[in-house]
Every structure is written in structure tokens, then in C-alpha cells.
Amino acid sequence: MDSVETPARAAARAVRVEGLVKSYPPARARRGTPAAPAVRASDAISLDVRRGEIFGLLGPNGAGKSTLVRQLTGLLRPDAGTVEILGHDVVRHPERAARLLAYLGQESSALDELTVALAAETTARLRGMETAAARTARDEVLAELGLEELAGRPLKKLSGGQRRLACVASALVGDRPLLVLDEPTTGMDPHARRAVWAAVDRRRAERGTTVLLVTHNVIEAETMLDRVAVLDRGRVIACDSPGGLKAQVGDEVRLELVWRERAPLDVPRIAALAARAGATGRRWTLRLAPEEAREAVALVTEGPAFAALDDFRLATPSLEDVYVALGGRAFGTDGAEGLVKT
Numbered sequence: 001m002d003s004v005e006t007p008a009r010a011a012a013r014a015v016r017v018e019g020l021v022k023s024y025p026p027a028r029a030r031r032g033t034p035a036a037p038a039v040r041a042s043d044a045i046s047l048d049v050r051r052g053e054i055f056g057l058l059g060p061n062g063a064g065k066s067t068l069v070r071q072l073t074g075l076l077r078p079d080a081g082t083v084e085i086l087g088h089d090v091v092r093h094p095e096r097a098a099r100l101l102a103y104l105g106q107e108s109s110a111l112d113e114l115t116v117a118l119a120a121e122t123t124a125r126l127r128g129m130e131t132a133a134a135r136t137a138r139d140e141v142l143a144e145l146g147l148e149e150l151a152g153r154p155l156k157k158l159s160g161g162q163r164r165l166a167c168v169a170s171a172l173v174g175d176r177p178l179l180v181l182d183e184p185t186t187g188m189d190p191h192a193r194r195a196v197w198a199a200v201d202r203r204r205a206e207r208g209t210t211v212l213l214v215t216h217n218v219i220e221a222e223t224m225l226d227r228v229a230v231l232d233r234g235r236v237i238a239c240d241s242p243g244g245l246k247a248q249v250g251d252e253v254r255l256e257l258v259w260r261e262r263a264p265l266d267v268p269r270i271a272a273l274a275a276r277a278g279a280t281g282r283r284w285t286l287r288l289a290p291e292e293a294r295e296a297v298a299l300v301t302e303g304p305a306f307a308a309l310d311d312f313r314l315a316t317p318s319l320e321d322v323y324v325a326l327g328g329r330a331f332g333t334d335g336a337e338g339l340v341k342t
């Protein structure tokens with residue numbers, strides 16, 4: 001990372017994280033449960049989020065994504081390191097975070113007793129809006145997310161996806177310059193998900209809102225994110241645009257084969273391919289060099305292999321392939337720091 005700090009660089013930045021460390025203490029053994037060792041959930045994390053950027057945090061379960069965002073929001077105190085939000089030191093002044101950002105965590109229990117409309121209105125009021133303005137903001141966001149019909153229902157009586165959507169509505173009112181959204185679309189149907197992404201994108205386009213997004217959904221991430229940091233075991237193992245990350249996995253292509261009943265393993269070259277395939281039921285996924293992919297396509301589109309084939313698809317690498325490739329490397333001993341680019 002280039003360490004030369006200039007006023008222009010500082011002004012262009014929404015979030016600065018430098019050398020962030022957070023460990024959870026070991027848990028003592030209780031009867032019937034073994035002791036748990038200490039966990040270093042943030043292990044010297046450094047990253048920048050630029051103003052107006054949609055920045056993603058991607059990583060497997062337990063990678064440290066929520067721990068990181070909770071430190072950014074002032075809810076969790078780091079053991080060491082710097083967190084600046086729009087120029088404010090939120091390690092020293094955690095109370096300032098609430099004025100700078102809207103945070104949608106994984107739990108929503110704080111709003112559960114309220115109706116959808118009151119949750120949005122109350123949040124807008126807590127963020128400093130006058131009553132009339134808060135009501136206008138409430139109505140706008142409920143219309144934007146298609147929540148009008150549910151406006152009078154308490155959150156605790158909604159389905160999981162509906163409740164999540166209502167929580168997104170509350171996160172979006174009150175015009176915070178930074179949105180920190182931890183898995184916002186969990187449990188939502190495609191229609192609701194689209195509404196959320198459109199609303200997020202609109203705020204960025206119209207108001208220059210910066211968005212920090214925790215997600216597992218790499219397909220969604222790929223279309224939404226300007227840059228993404230991949231976390232693993234508390235460390236940033238890669239940080240780049242989706243395109244830049246994809247370029248790092250080289251020119252491999254993905255070949256997906258779906259067999260009618262079972263793969264014709266009696267064909268020796270198919271049996272050889274099986275050794276390189278990830279298999280899920282009747283579906284095989286292969287990552288191959290372009291020349292190998294051409295040969296494999298020729299092989300499966302002739303003779304007995306073709307007779308056994310139901311469908312096939314050839315695709316350039318997706319962010320999901322990158323994720324798998326990086327994850328594989330991250331479990332080795334060498335880490336993947338060489339991939340970090342800011």
C-alpha cells in the first residue's frame with residue numbers, strides 16, 4: 001500500500017482502517033463443553049474505502065467480517081489499530097459513529113416490537129429529522145422498497161425476508177453518508193433483493209453515499225461492488241475490483257457438465273476428467289486452461305459421452321471462482337498477501 005498521505009487522498013476517503021487487531025478471549029471449559037481458545041478475529045487489517053464507493057467484504061463463515069464492521073460502527077472496541085470514518089477517529093470517539101453511518105447488523109431485535117412504519121419513522125427521528133420530514137422520509141422509503149402494505153404490521157409478526165426488508169428501510173432513512181450493511185438481503189426473494197440493490201445504488205448515484213457491504217452472495221456482489229476485500233481468518237487476503245480479482249485467477253475458464261443419470265466413467269478420458277472435477281450430484285464443475293477446455297468440450301460432445309450428457313456450459317471466471325481460488329491458497333502456509341492491491 002502506498003503510505004504517502006495527501007489532503008486530497010484523505011478527503012477522498014470514507015473509511016480508513018490501519019493495523020486493526022481484535023481478539024476474543026478464550027472461553028473457560030464448563031461441564032460438558034470443552035474450553036475454546038482465543039480467536040484473533042481481526043489480524044492486522046488495513047484497508048481504505050473511498051467516498052461514493054460500494055465496497056464489499058467477502059469471506060467464509062467466521063472469517064471476521066462482522067467483527068470488522070462492528071469495530072467500524074463503534075460497537076466493538078479494537079485491541080489495537082486505527083479506524084477513521086469520514087475523518088473521525090471512532091476508536092477514540094465511538095459515539096460519533098452513529099452520526100456518520102447507518103448500520104444494519106445481522107440481528108434486528110431492537111425494532112421487533114414496532115410496526116414497519118414506526119420503525120422507519122423512529123429511526124429517522126433518532127437521526128435528527130423533524131417529525132414532518134421523518135414522515136416524508138418514511139413514506140418514501142416504504143414505497144421505494146414495496147413495503148406499503150406491511151406498514152402497519154409489527155416487525156415481529158413478519159416473515160424473515162419481510163422483516164429483513166423492513167430493517168433495510170430503517171437503515172436507509174435519514175441520509176447517512178455511509179451505509180454499513182451486514183448481509184442485507186438474507187432470506188429475501190429475488191423481487192425484494194432487486195428493490196434493495198436499486199435503493200442502495202440510487203443513494204450512491206444521487207447522493208454520493210458510500211456503502212460497505214458484507215456479503216456471501218458472490219453473484220450479487222459481482223454486479224454491485226466497485227471493490228471487494230476478501231477476508232480469511234481475520235486477514236485481508238485480496239483487495240481489488242471484481243475485474244482485477246478475476247484477472248488474478250488467470251485465463252482459466254469454467255466448464256460445467258450435467259450428466260443425464262451418471263457420468264460415463266467407463267470412457268477413460270472422462271474418468272481422467274473426473275479426477276479434476278468438483279461434483280455435486282449430476283453436475284461437474286471444472287476449471288481448465290482454454291486449450292484444455294476446448295479439448296474437454298470436444299470430448300463430451302461426441303460418442304458415448306455425448307449420449308450421457310444432459311447439458312453443458314462454458315463460462316469465464318466469476319467472482320465465485322476467485323473466491324474458491326483464493327480460499328484454496330489461503331489455507332496453505334504461504335497466505336496470499338501478494339494479491340493485495342489498493
Ligand SMILES: Nc1ncnc2c1ncn2[C@@H]1O[C@H](COP(=O)(O)OP(=O)(O)OP(=O)(O)O)[C@@H](O)[C@H]1O
Nearest residue numbers: 024025039041059060061062063064065066067068
Ligand atoms: N462474541 C464472540 N466471542 C468469541 N468469539 C467470537 C465472538 N464473535 C465472533 N467470534 C469468533 O470470531 C471469528 C470471526 O467471527 P465473525 O462473526 O466476525 O465472522 P463472519 O465473517 O462475520 O462470519 P459469518 O459469515 O458466519 O457471519 C469466528 O471465529 C467467531 O467464532
